[in-house]
Amino acid sequence: MVKRCAHGVCKSDTRFPERLSGGVVFFPFPKPKTQRERCLQWIKQCGRPHSQVNESNITKHKYVCSKHFMNGKPTPEFPNPVNAVQGPNPTKEKLGGCRKSPKKRRRVCVQDASSGSISTTDAGESQQHAVESESPEHPPLPGCQLEREREEEQSCQSTEKEKELEAENNNIKLQLSLQETELKSLKAQIGTFKKKTLTPELLQSSEIHKMLEYSTGFTYERFNQLCTIFDIPNDPHTTQKNVPLNYKHNDWQIAEMPLRTQLLFVLMKLRNNEDLKSLAFRFNINMQAASNIFNSWIHYMFDVLGELPIWPHRDVITQNMPETYKVD
Incomplete structure (x- = not known):
């Protein structure tokens, strides 16, 4: 202070x-x-x-x-x-x-031994003259001294009380500061939990055995190969430069959702026929965004996979044909 x-x-x-x-x-x-x-x-x-x-x-x-x-x-x-x-x-x-302090005066009777007469004088004046003859200064009265000591004691007590209150106030401020820091940390954790969504890496690192394969039907390596086919990042650390899909309504939830996570969303729907409302809750998006993602990806997957040949070339068939068939 x-x-x-x-x-x-x-x-x-x-x-x-x-x-x-x-x-x-x-x-x-x-x-x-x-x-x-x-x-x-x-x-x-x-x-x-x-x-x-x-x-x-x-x-x-x-x-x-x-x-x-x-x-x-x-x-x-x-x-x-x-x-x-x-x-x-x-x-x-x-x-x-x-x-x-003013002194109380009282009348005293003094008898003259020689004349036998009685005279009255002020006791305060006689005592004052006697004290002045003994010492040049007047000592403080006992009552005044006690009052001063009492005042000094009260002043010391009030000072000690102020120090205690100040220490208590500083302690309360410190505890309040620690609680505010803890509150900010908890708010940050709550925000992280709210924004947390399913990813292929989260399912791959799950304690449940083969959780990604159960949810999508693909292993993690096959999932990355499928990402390459659909022209999206096959690595979680790669930044998406272009979006090959055409969404009917491109809102902020779709823009913030990575394409790998969107593919996971569609594969989980196709694999186990999960309800869109349940998937929207698990991926932390609304129903409109969930429906838009699923419909857009179905059209895109049809366009990409429809161009892939499902029958091998004629030379490949001839090369792998049994010898008896070749004779005929």
Whole structure:
């Protein structure tokens, strides 16, 4: 977390280590919900205008560095930072000192031993004169000291709670990032499963024995030879340059479906007379595309296979004829 001093024109900032020479330490502002008066006093000492003192601006100026405290940190005697605007004769309050708590006065009777008269004086004044004669400075009252200790304890507890919340927040952000990464990976896998279709290589590598031969009636080598006859790639890694077929409606599903896969589709239909709806589901296409592929391939296969001679040449027949037939 970035910590920046809010005192006057101070430029102490954790983003610039060269400005933190001398072991600068940052102290958080008192919380406005629990120590509002002290928080407003800090804002005043930092030289903020009175118009900026509201709930929204209190949370913006979070830290004061140790350069602006009399003892380098808040102490019971000087709990507040030094005033950013110093006059010619700075008072103890401008130096961050705690204002003296008002003392309770009570009337006491003092009897003069010589005259026997009784006089009343203020106990507070007599105690004050006695303390001033003993020491030049007044020690803080026990109640004020306990209050300061309580405030410091609350400030430490709030700081520890902030650190715990920050660590928990970072942990939640990390878990959220991991879940987002996992979600993207699952979406990619779902997209792959959706686009996955049957291919001759998939049936050939199936754990079921001779699955391609069962589905088409051809082995993998004969299937590749048949692809050569129909002028389509006989290898799955070869790119199809031209399409010898004429489709009635050439939509995007037919364009994305390789010709080897289309031939597999037609052979599975002819071999086992499978329903077009079942084949469309297995090849991940719609019914219109399935019907268009089957009809187009039937016409194309008729044109190609119809040109092949089914009878051998006369010389071949004569060469392989039995000798008894040759005599006749």
